[in-house]
Amino acid sequence: MAKLRVLLRGGTYGAMVAAGYHWWIPRSHLYWLHRRVVAVVLLIVMACPFALSPAASATKTSDGLGEGRRILVVYENDPTLPAALEFTQGLKTSLEEGIPVRFETYSEYLDLLRFSDPKNLSRKAADMAAKYAGISLDVVIAVGPGAVKFILEHRGEIAPGVPLVFGGTRVETAKDLRLPADAMGVVSHFDVKGTIDLARRLQPGARTIVVVTGSSDFDRNWEAAARRDLAGLSGEFDVRYLSGLTIERFVEAAKRLSPDDILLILTVVQDAEGKRFIPREVVRQLASASAAPSYGVYSTYVGFGIVGGHVESFRSVGEDVGKLAVEAIQGNISPGRLIASSSRPIVDWLQMARWGFDKDRLPVNSVIQDYQPTVWEQYRLEILAILAVMAFQFATIAALIVQYRRRRRITDELALERLELAHLSRVHQLGELSGAFAHELNQPLTSILANAEAGERLLQSEPADIGEIREILKDIASDDKRAASIIGQLRRLMVKGEAKLEPLDLNEAIAATLALANSELVARQTTVRFDAHRAGLKVRGSVEQLQQLVLNLLLNAADAMSKVSVAERKVEIETRKRDDGMCEMSISDCGPGIPPELKTKIFKPFVSTKDKGLGLGLAICRSIALAHGGSLVFDDGRTKGAKAVLTLPSC
Numbered sequence: 171m172a173k174l175r176v177l178l179r180g181g182t183y184g185a186m187v188a189a190g191y192h193w194w195i196p197r198s199h200l201y202w203l204h205r206r207v208v209a210v211v212l213l214i215v216m217a218c219p220f221a222l223s224p225a226a227s228a229t230k231t232s233d234g235l236g237e238g239r240r241i242l243v244v245y246e247n248d249p250t251l252p253a254a255l256e257f258t259q260g261l262k263t264s265l266e267e268g269i270p271v272r273f274e275t276y277s278e279y280l281d282l283l284r285f286s287d288p289k290n291l292s293r294k295a296a297d298m299a300a301k302y303a304g305i306s307l308d309v310v311i312a313v314g315p316g317a318v319k320f321i322l323e324h325r326g327e328i329a330p331g332v333p334l335v336f337g338g339t340r341v342e343t344a345k346d347l348r349l350p351a352d353a354m355g356v357v358s359h360f361d362v363k364g365t366i367d368l369a370r371r372l373q374p375g376a377r378t379i380v381v382v383t384g385s386s387d388f389d390r391n392w393e394a395a396a397r398r399d400l401a402g403l404s405g406e407f408d409v410r411y412l413s414g415l416t417i418e419r420f421v422e423a424a425k426r427l428s429p430d431d432i433l434l435i436l437t438v439v440q441d442a443e444g445k446r447f448i449p450r451e452v453v454r455q456l457a458s459a460s461a462a463p464s465y466g467v468y469s470t471y472v473g474f475g476i477v478g479g480h481v482e483s484f485r486s487v488g489e490d491v492g493k494l495a496v497e498a499i500q501g502n503i504s505p506g507r508l509i510a511s512s513s514r515p516i517v518d519w520l521q522m523a524r525w526g527f528d529k530d531r532l533p534v535n536s537v538i539q540d541y542q543p544t545v546w547e548q549y550r551l552e553i554l555a556i557l558a559v560m561a562f563q564f565a566t567i568a569a570l571i572v573q574y575r576r577r578r579r580i581t582d583e584l585a586l587e588r589l590e591l592a593h594l595s596r597v598h599q600l601g602e603l604s605g606a607f608a609h610e611l612n613q614p615l616t617s618i619l620a621n622a623e624a625g626e627r628l629l630q631s632e633p634a635d636i637g638e639i640r641e642i643l644k645d646i647a648s649d650d651k652r653a654a655s656i657i658g659q660l661r662r663l664m665v666k667g668e669a670k671l672e673p674l675d676l677n678e679a680i681a682a683t684l685a686l687a688n689s690e691l692v693a694r695q696t697t698v699r700f701d702a703h704r705a706g707l708k709v710r711g712s713v714e715q716l717q718q719l720v721l722n723l724l725l726n727a728a729d730a731m732s733k734v735s736v737a738e739r740k741v742e743i744e745t746r747k748r749d750d751g752m753c754e755m756s757i758s759d760c761g762p763g764i765p766p767e768l769k770t771k772i773f774k775p776f777v778s779t780k781d782k783g784l785g786l787g788l789a790i791c792r793s794i795a796l797a798h799g800g801s802l803v804f805d806d807g808r809t810k811g812a813k814a815v816l817t818l819p820s821c
Contacts, residue, residue: 239273239308239499241265242329244321246282246314246338253470253484257313257338260485264492269499276302282316295324302328309498311491312336315343318355322347333498337491337511344508351505354498356490358511360467362399362434364480368515369432369465372477372527378431379403382420382456383413384438384447392436416441417452424460429525431462435476450474463525469516472539477525478517487511614649621646671798673821676707676716676753677745683720684743695736696728701744707753710821715794719802722787723757723814730761730779730812751820756805758813764804772804 243261245254265273278298280291307329312318318336325334334353336344341357349355366379379400383393393413400409412423420438427433438452450471457464457475466472469481490511497503515536522529522538529538546553625642628635684691684698691698724741731739742758764772764779771777773792778785795802800818 239269239271240305241273241275241309241311241495241499242278242302242307242332243275243311243313244278244280244317246280246312246317246320248281249277249279254313256484257488257491260483260488260490261311261492261495262488264489265495268493268496276305280317280320282314282320286316291320291324295320295327299324299327307332309333309335309495311495313491314338315340315347318347322350322353333503335491335494335498337487341508341510349506352498352503354494354504354507355509356487356494356511357508358482358487359513360482361480361513362396362436362467364513364515365434365465365467366400366403366432368478368480368517368533369434369463371531371533372522372525373430373432373463374531376407376430376432378408378410378428380423380427380431380433380462381409381411382424382433382435382438383411384440384449384452385414385442385444386440386446388439389413389437396434396436414442416443417445417447417455420452420456421459424456424462424464427460427462429462433457433460433462433464435464435466435471457521463521463527472516472518475521476518477521477527478515480513480515482511482513483516614653617649618646618653621649671710671712673708673710674713674716676709676711676755676818677702679711679713679716680720680743680745680755682713683717683724686717687721687724691724691728691741694728694732694739696731696739696741698724698741698743701742703745703747705747707745707747708821709753709798709818711798711818715797719791719794719816720755720757722791726787727757727759727761727812730759733762734760747820748817752800752817753820755816755818756813757816758808759811761811763808763810763812769804769806773802 248254249258265275278294280294282291310321310325310329310332312321312334313336315338318334318339321328321334321336325332331352334350336353336355337358339355339357341359344355344357369379370376381393381396381400383389383396390413393411397411403409412420415423417438420441424433433456435453435456437449438447439449440446450468451474453464453466453471453476454474464476466476466479467481468479469483472478472481490509494507494509515533517532517536517538519529519538519541523542532538621642625639625646628639628642680700680702684700727741728739731741738760740760743755744758745753745755748754768777768779773788774785775789776785777788792802795816795818798818800816802814802816805813805815
């Protein structure tokens with residue numbers, strides 16, 4: 171099977187390839203690769219027009235730049251590699267932000283990994299010289315050490331006198347170059363020591379560091395660099411170096427590590443058998459098989475199984491190069507100026523969770539990729555708001571419960587006091603009717619006594635008139651029942667406590683009350699006419715309370731007519747059933763009526779039209795009506811006297 175071999179070159183741009191972009195391609199995969207490369211190029215054309223075509227921005231003309239800037243970007247290798255794409259995006263961002271006028275970019279690709287023959291480079295230089303002969307370039311950007319060397323060697327042909335800005339070059343490589351005065355660059359430093367420091371923060375109990383490198387020249391250079399950087403840790407850690415192994419033996423060695431060890435994977439471009447690999451694919455194999463957490467110095471390793479590392483972003487390198495290019499266009503050139511690319515700790519949250527590492531141990535400037543915040547972290551404000559609302563609701567509910575219980579207690583106390591007041595009112599009414607009650611009781615008792623004496627005389631006569639004696643006994647029994655009825659009504663009115671609502675006939679309750687107050691009404695020379703509903707009025711209520719209400723209204727009516735002539739002292743009581751099903755009783759008198767100033771407050775406590783009245787009778791009557799689910803009002807349309815109207819629901 172034919173294979174296409176892609177060679178590595180030294181320097182940072184070569185490191186881009188080492189970071190996951192070095193491969194062997196079987197012939198059967200060439201067609202698939204061609205289609206993928208075409209798709210990637212089309213994606214770049216659509217998503218990143220900066221890299222392949224002229225780009226335009228605002229037409230402002232500040233800083234004396236004038237209209238139109240032209241920039242040549244020379245890439246050492248394939249620009250479709252992910253690292254190169256990140257670099258280009260960062261470069262594009264800085265140029266668009268820093269150049270306020272229209273600018274154009276031209277891109278060239280040397281492809282030095284496959285075509286490094288000096289003759290090819292000479293032909294490329296001649297072709298570029300002819301291509302850009304009529305174009306006035308403002309700056310040349312070289313990406314990768316090979317591109318820097320190429321431009322330094324052929325700049326006089328391609329872009330004579332044009333400032334040079336470069337990036338993607340390690341600091342050691344840049345120092346070995348003979349840079350002209352108008353050259354500036356961004357140098358990279360892959361921080362092995364910083365990555366180990368990150369691992370130490372996450373694994374404070376670690377005492378062993380295992381460094382993995384392959385067998386290629388590039389891998390051996392990395393091993394030498396790691397030995398220099400980690401030399402100062404030899405007394406504190408047991409630093410071991412795994413190199414010159416096959417990929418299978420690398421995997422076996424990773425499996426035998428302790429969870430407390432630190433596994434640092436640099437590059438494995440080639441193993442001991444000469445097999446070449448994509449380094450980050452090797453990282454994926456080793457990290458997944460390793461019994462210890464693994465780390466790396468390339469940002470492209472993050473997401474392929476390592477916990478993380480102190481790495482630089484290729485996008486940030488592109489941004490820094492773009493900023494230097496803007497300065498060069500503006501004429502701000504510092505001879506031999508080299509700036510270090512920015513780097514920071516980057517970790518993979520999934521691997522952090524896999525190994526149980528606490529994110530609070532990370533440096534403050536760390537970047538966490540694929541971070542999955544907890545519910546509290548993600549919705550802290552919402553949760554606090556909900557908890558606040560719930561707390562407010564709980565407090566409101568608690569306050570309502572307390573208020574309800576307090577109101578219930580007050581209501582019970584008021585109901586008890588109302589019952590007590592109603593009882594006192596009944597006692598007061600009975601006190602007013604004591605003379606009438608005595609008269610009512612005296613009649614049946616006198617009749618009983620007379621009948622008993624007559625019966626005794628009949629028994630002494632010979633022969634005794636048994637029939638007459640029988641009639642006398644019947645009269646005695648009738649009078650006794652009458653007296654017992656009066657006493658029973660008095661007892662009911664004197665009962666103290668909560669009344670029970672039971673079905674009753676409203677007409678019967680009124681009739682019983684009239685019988686009870688008959689003597690008092692006669693004494694007051696007051697005539698009562700009772701027009702009862704013929705079919706009866708069934709309501710649910712308390713007999714004693716309804717009798718108290720009727721008795722109070724009767725006595726009030728009698729009191730109101732105390733100063734009118736005897737002929738006009740008439741009280742009319744009428745009951746009926748309304749169309750809406752409610753039962754109604756009205757009591758009308760022929761007195762002077764209710765004074766206008768008292769109409770709105772006649773039912774309030776301590777309001778009375780009597781000189782010696784307490785003003786509690788009507789208030790108690792209305793409370794009785796309300797307790798029965800009804801109402802008690804005065805008819806405002808009455809022109810003479812007063813008319814009280816009681817309505818109760820039917821049962």
